[in-house]
Amino acid sequence: MLFGRLRKDIQVVFDRDPAAKSVLEVLLCYPGLHAIMLHRVAHFFYRHRLFLIARLVSQFSRALTQIEIHPGAKIGEGLFIDHGAGVVIGETAEVGNNVTIYQGVTLGGTGKEKGKRHPTIGDNVVISTGAKILGSFTVGENSKIGAGSVVLKPVPPNSTVVGVPGKVVVRDGEKVASVSGIDLRHDLLPDPVTEAMFAMQSNVEKLEKRVEELEAALAAVNRKEH
Incomplete structure (x- = not known):
């Protein structure tokens, strides 16, 4: 099962990054992949209430990859973190399947409240460079968050969000592609x-x-x- 998930993670990189040339290159040179693999270890310890060990693994991952994923965060299958430097994913964040995150993205909270305080990201969402999603709300499936956007309220499915604060805009009725063809053209946002x-x-x-x-x-x- 472990190797099966690793194969899927490697295939995700090949599917979404045309720069990937070989399996060995992906294994050795992709910090996003390393961060996801180490998060699974940290999350295992977190679920078994070994919080200190979980945080130590998380901090090692942060030092190695420049990507900070709290061990409590729930990560679905098919996550691709491109480049990844500066990515922060908070403790109660939930990330769905086939999500793509670019560098500098924050999935954060807005205060010191207890309980669920970080966003839930639906399936097939693309979050562009430098976007900040702050609060305990849901970003609907098949949505795209524009570069540098600050999202502070729920996003309906099949939406595109741009701006500060983030606003939902319409792309002439064009929907984001399904799992088999995730639309990564975050440079074409309105x-x-x-x-x-x-x-x-x-x-x-x-x-x-x-x-x-x-x-x-x-x-x-x-x-x-x-």
């Missing part, structure tokens, strides 16, 4: 500010055209009167 500027420019042009028409009509009336 920009709501730019779209608003274009809409404003379009309205100004319409108003200018209308003003010109009214001025022409008024000039024609004046000519007739004279």
Whole structure:
């Protein structure tokens, strides 16, 4: 079972990173894979209430990979952490299956409250570079979180979120691909500010055209009167 999961983890890397060249390279040079493997060890000790040992394994993993996953976090199958430096996943975070996380992502809490205080990430979610998801809410399956976004409230399934604070935007009805073809094009997310500027420019042009028409009509009336 252990080797079976490892094979799946390696295949995930090949599926989502075109830079991967060989199994040996993936085993030796991918900190995201190392962090996931060590987290499983830490989580085992955590579930058996050996909290100190769990944290020691977690801290060793952090020193080795620059990825901090609390041993209490629940991680599904098929997680891919690309590059990974600066990734932080909190104690009560839950990550679903086939999730992709880029460097600098935080799955954090918003205070000192007890109990569930970190986000739940649904299946097939892509979280882009530097995004922060803070609080005990759910990010729905097949969603994409844009680079640098700060998400502070629940995200419906099949959504794209961008901005600070994060807002759900629509991509012309296009859904994120299913498990067999996860959409990793986080560089093609919409920009709501730019779209608003274009809409404003379009309205100004319409108003200018209308003003010109009214001025022409008024000039024609004046000519007739004279």
